[in-house]
Amino acid sequence: MNSFGRIFRISIFGESHGPCVGINIDGCPAGLPLSVGDFTTDIERRKPGAKGTTPRKEDDIPGIMNGVFNDKTTGAPITILFDNNNTRSTDYEKQRAVPRPGHADFVAAKKFGGFEDYRGGGHFSGRLTVCLVAAGVIAKKMLGNIKVESTILEIGGEADIEKGLQKAIDAKDTIGGIVECRVSGLPIGLGEPFFDSVESALSHAVFSIPAVRGIEFGTGFEAAKMFGSQHNDWIQHADGTTKTNHSGGVAGGISNGNELVFRIAIKPTSSTPKEQQTLNVETGEVEAFSVKGRHDLCIALRVPVVLEAVTAFVLADLMMLEQRIGRIY
Amino acid sequence: MNSFGRIFRISIFGESHGPCVGINIDGCPAGLPLSVGDFTTDIERRKPGAKGTTPRKEDDIPGIMNGVFNDKTTGAPITILFDNNNTRSTDYEKQRAVPRPGHADFVAAKKFGGFEDYRGGGHFSGRLTVCLVAAGVIAKKMLGNIKVESTILEIGGEADIEKGLQKAIDAKDTIGGIVECRVSGLPIGLGEPFFDSVESALSHAVFSIPAVRGIEFGTGFEAAKMFGSQHNDWIQHADGTTKTNHSGGVAGGISNGNELVFRIAIKPTSSTPKEQQTLNVETGEVEAFSVKGRHDLCIALRVPVVLEAVTAFVLADLMMLEQRIGRIY
């Protein structure tokens, strides 16, 4: 299912080169102020334009179709559509025989029997992340003083992001990166010990962001090298504040009142300008392949606002489950 | 909810020091051969006994209460109970004022208003993983020729596991580790692009294993340092086999016919024999704390069979969703 959430529930739909992509949000509290202008900042942050991002640009003006009345949410489902204007689909048909390396072309054709909309990655396209961002805008509003902030930690292994990016430009290749997310102001008690832990819910949703290869909370993979006496966070204050925050704000799957901290690994964009090899499934021969179209050099650059959004709507759902956000805002 | 899965759906319940822990499995196909003896191998693998594991031992004989008739599953829900025999609860009451560092004691008391069963970690206890193992036994049977295998890669940063363990013994402390899981024989096409990707489903369930701090697929966090031309796996054969397997067997959230490969980071056991500090919530003073009770020195040692189990029941659910396993086995 293309849906996530138990109370604040989002569903996304659409294809890269269809008329639009969109999102449906069910369970949003009534009375939340919401208008088109609220989306501008985050949608701009997701847009390409900076060095290392694709030249395909969309207006990305959110079309709020339902669930909002007099600039407030009504409690009914909210649908938001984003038109696809800037598409160039002519070349995709002949490309069908040659599944692009690192892309879902091959598995999509197998899974959907060849009926999938293959233009521009179709339903698999990163284009749909604009919908996640829209859901995030609403969720952030719901979260009030809970602040979700995401930043790039590394590009191509370099903390100096500019330097990492230059490596890719020099190599005429694409490159990956690491993005961190921090959330302050979370109350104690979100999440459940089994199957609905904070980590379970977040990782479930985060792996819907295309190109994510890993997620770690607090010290993450470093924890595997530590002693217990080093890793354990001991409580300093009655509000749950711990001396250290190696656990990243989660204990036993439940938020513990400290900052929530986690990181994700983003693989290099699959569509590299570099020549590669791939199988031609019609001829059965391996052939040289080079990417056509407009693509991001480093997709990690555009991930922070998407990660914030996903984090926000996961937490909004957990907050509603825990009755920390009411049905009327 | 303490449940996972859409078709093959498991629910776990119980506390460390209550009469039993257990699992309910709904949606298992009818006709699968199943008897008590099938559980022996995996339950033995989870049992402590080796160096670095707790001296608390349980018989762990699965009590199959329902859903099996004449040694075959019936299609009705299956309930399996494991008695708790070897419990020592006397000391937990006075420990309440001093939340153990790294444990869920504090958050559990806050979340459940002090009504939680705090003895031995209660519902948060690693004791419940015996239930996950039981579900895994059934799921593995369903998977037939799909083989799920999990191994320890590192303890305390050492590929020589024995050496890593000795570091902890010498330090009189506990230690973490990294566990890998590999699955061969998976068909192409499991998973959905958004919110039900293979990675989403697996990570969701995997973070229910206590002490997991991170998960990565294929090259994982290393991918963040790679160029696209390095990372991309190109298809060699019409069956989807790729030259490399950096993606770990998943493309666009969907299994691609190659080996599924992922790793998880396990933190050091919270219950270290080393003296630590923690807040006494009654006195408001920070005081010295040292762990009582019987605990694992390195919980990662016992994780592989649990990880196999979780992986198996996630995949069994995806296989049923994709109609690769029938309703009658």
Add this chain to the structure above:
Amino acid sequence: MNSFGRIFRISIFGESHGPCVGINIDGCPAGLPLSVGDFTTDIERRKPGAKGTTPRKEDDIPGIMNGVFNDKTTGAPITILFDNNNTRSTDYEKQRAVPRPGHADFVAAKKFGGFEDYRGGGHFSGRLTVCLVAAGVIAKKMLGNIKVESTILEIGGEADIEKGLQKAIDAKDTIGGIVECRVSGLPIGLGEPFFDSVESALSHAVFSIPAVRGIEFGTGFEAAKMFGSQHNDWIQHADGTTKTNHSGGVAGGISNGNELVFRIAIKPTSSTPKEQQTLNVETGEVEAFSVKGRHDLCIALRVPVVLEAVTAFVLADLMMLEQRIGRIY
């Protein structure tokens, strides 16, 4: 949640006087032929026009936004929108103080804190049933040789429908009716004994059709007066065909290979031209009230195609759960 279904899952959204109403369908098999023309017959059947129906008419041309490519479903979510063109919202604001008898005005204002879109019934409007009809069109295609047919049995207690309708016209009032649904060609084995019985699934969805007050399967309420020896259907043939069909095609919650038969009771349209009383919540006084706007005299007249649709998508979901319809059509 405004969603229904476990595999073939539909979500509806929109308001009577907003820009559009719509539906999202997740889990439809790939490869099902589908184009705008497929919707014409059923959408026309739902349209008013006949004696006893509202003069508000909409074009109701389905806008297929996603999930269909080259006139076949792709396996990705399908979104269909219906524009609202023929709306007259001017009078609703002043009506707010006087909740219409028999309508959801009062409860909606309480539940959603006054933030609901109250124009024309908003999200509660029967307008949204056009979305159910659209889902039904797709579901019926999936069902192939399984035939779903719904007919009016009674209007105002009269089997002669025309006569029942005339009673209402003479009385200058609105009137209720009974609608029956019959499904032939269903395989044995749909449904589960508890909580997912055929009756549970159908009644759950059917009560989403506005104005439904009851549902009964087979002999229904008459069964309460019968002896067991009269009511029991005994099996005549190895294919499950029974001598009688008092159970309406369901045994133990599971389809039994006979015709599925059930009936629903539709209350009279709440918006009657007859003068009534109601509370003015601003003045606190009971006052005379008479309905403004364009309404159906007998909403039951328009229900059959909606009931067919709901039945079809419930059965499509059960068929997919039972793996009788594949993921690729």
Add this chain to the structure above:
Amino acid sequence: MNSFGRIFRISIFGESHGPCVGINIDGCPAGLPLSVGDFTTDIERRKPGAKGTTPRKEDDIPGIMNGVFNDKTTGAPITILFDNNNTRSTDYEKQRAVPRPGHADFVAAKKFGGFEDYRGGGHFSGRLTVCLVAAGVIAKKMLGNIKVESTILEIGGEADIEKGLQKAIDAKDTIGGIVECRVSGLPIGLGEPFFDSVESALSHAVFSIPAVRGIEFGTGFEAAKMFGSQHNDWIQHADGTTKTNHSGGVAGGISNGNELVFRIAIKPTSSTPKEQQTLNVETGEVEAFSVKGRHDLCIALRVPVVLEAVTAFVLADLMMLEQRIGRIY
């Protein structure tokens, strides 16, 4: 799935002649007082013993396995088991060839490939309703001043219940009945307009009670004969109280502050002592059949407490969804 509910979620399991039947309740608030004695009254009400009920008696002492500590719920899942002591399974094997009229024997064998536990109806048995009653006991406690009461309206078409029963005794046959449920004290605002209406949720769960053939709310099937001006309930007071209650306390799918009223039709017990015909699936011949075993003459007699229970746990879930019951009681 054998589960119901979104927040307060119950799962039932077990077979008539297995070691036990049971229930798992996930999402119960922490801090609710609960002990074995709380179950006595309702479990006694369900027990046979009166004229017209089966001579099979079970102790039905609830075994609370988890989720309760110091006589209060902990917030963790609650499991309750009921032992099956009084079983006589010897004769069921040879009965396999002759599916009992009105029973699920035939469909169960088809659906589960012959692997089902067929003894005493197996998982389809009314025996499992003791689990529903147990869930109801907890739900009723949660509901506090919301009172759920269920009574028999008719047996065999007679309001004089004794008389209806005597008809069956005289005829040496079984007989059906009608049971009504009334709920007072419900707040305004439970339920959603589409797919999660109060009627949808209740009917979904109610059809899990074996032998239910229909459900109607308020005036129900009578509404089909009424004029709008007769049927409409107009509001008298600012608290939502209406002059009449033809809608049975629900408007637009949402509770409206009036008494909730609905009725269900119960078919006559399938296991009638009267001789009937049925197919022998081995010989292919229709043969005379008469029921062996201990059965209820009129199962409707035992339904009221089960209906109360089902109603209570549905409403408890809706109350939690609407945040009218907290996570800590």
